[in-house]
Amino acid sequence: MAEQDDILALEHLGKTFRVGFWGTKVQAVRDVSLVLKRGESLGYLGPNGSGKTTSIKCILSLIQPTVGKIRLFGADPSNAAARARVGYLPEAPYFYDYLTPREVLDYVGKLYGLDGSTRKKRIPMLLDRLGLSHAMDRELRGFSKGMLQRVGIAQSLLSDPDLLIYDEPLSGLDPIGRKEVRELMAELRREGKSLFFSSHVLTDIETLCDAVCILDRGEVVAQGRLSDLLRMDKLESEALVELPLDTLETAKARLLALPGVELTEELGPVLRLRLPTDVVPGLTAAVVDARATLRELSQHRDSLEELFVQKAVHMVSSDGQRAPKAGSPE
């Protein structure tokens, strides 16, 4: 039973593509279930190729799920009235390049059935809000990726939708652009809009979401409220200790023998340790005893990035390519 407050629900969503001459199966998304409640903000995260865009295309009825069900405002996504309440920003958005931002928004406004005077009022206002007022009447051909992204966001807001579905809203932007879009999204969230957005970069979205769903190879690897997932209430500390070279092994064994101490990184004689905060006095005593040096001591909490690395079996390298998973299926 769908609750009134569930504006988006995926139930065991799965999508299999068939590629190539032989119709080889590619499972892009498998068994994803999630619920987005009114006013909530959900980050849909995962490395490139993990199935985020595919899921979003299913939510907007651009493609049909192979298995599972989607409820958008309680209706099937093929329902135009349900989609009317969604503002969608496609991944790397692209619009007719012979149109100007004003014309693109006018076209979109007509599809929403907005009357002429409303369009005339809202379009310059939105383009202004997105910092595009200077380029309002220039053809999109020749716009930078960041400017297209802004046009995409402007058109997503035209119908004053309840739910915003943004596919990689921050990718392709320069640092200032990222900051501005992040601030805009935070503002929209404060205005009471529900947010569903995907990202393959985790560092700058933590502050934007209440809950996350992390995908890897089409499967959910972690899901839930950010506060639960990141154990924010748990007090942990992090210490960087440099050991004396002559008694390296015994000193190391001694520190690691303390209750709750974990070795997270080892750089020659320098150890990065994670420990419960109440063990800190014990650690400092042991450090003095072993003639080691305490380089750093800080309060620690998990970051989304760490959670992600811990959950996702393999990492995203800098060029966005993923290392192949050993013994991968298919």
Next chain:
Amino acid sequence: MSVQTTHDKLTLRIDGPVAAFSRIFTVAGNTLREAGRNKLFFGLLGVTILMLIFSVLLSDLALADQKIRLVTDFGLAVIPLVCIATAVLLGAVLLYKEIDRKTLYAILPKPIRRSEFLLGKFLGLSLLLFGQLILLAVCWAGVLHLRGGTFSMALAQALGLNYIEILLVTSAALFFSALSRPVLSGVLTLGVFLVGRITYVINDLMQATKGAFAEVPAMRALGRVLVAIVPDLSTFNIADELQAGVSLPPDYFVHATLYGLSWVGFFVALSLIVFERRDLV
């Protein structure tokens, strides 16, 4: 399932036939606008107008009583062909371009049905071709006038039937472009056009006592299939009758139009079915 669409501030008009037609016209308008920036389209148009003018120069070489005849025949043959070529070229990429350039991804999630989008694209292209036909006809009429001829009612009727043929080819292009990629859909559309123009020849060959179509069973079967699945486009070409001075009964035009529009309806319906279920990846 009813979904609330009225916000505090904004009213979205998305229900009912008026809103649906308005969306179709919005898409059609944009399709026209896109063609208006298409170099290929204007190139073809310019070349044709030059050819019409050239036919006047050419007619200087003809005998006195053949001059008007030459310009008339030339226009009657070339104008429909140019419009058909435009229909094939623009029709083949009509949907593919939107998918390839990802412009569709921003449009279809809006409260528009896929059928409305498709009908809008078809309407836009049909209007464009109508404009093209009218423009060429006006140029042709001017050229005829220069030669001392007149643009008769019969010629207008002939072009009217040609427009039905153009619509038919456009709808075939729409169907193939909903189904496949540009090159293939262009080739298939061209195939329908070429075979369609000569179905009567194939028919005649099958009736004949000699020749491959009459004698080889496999060819006979192929001929039958072709004649059955491809519209007979000679219905819409009455140049020969005009030349022979045969006047066609009004019935003929009504039947030809109905025949043509049935095929258009068939192709459009097939396109809708194909496009409705297609994954847009």
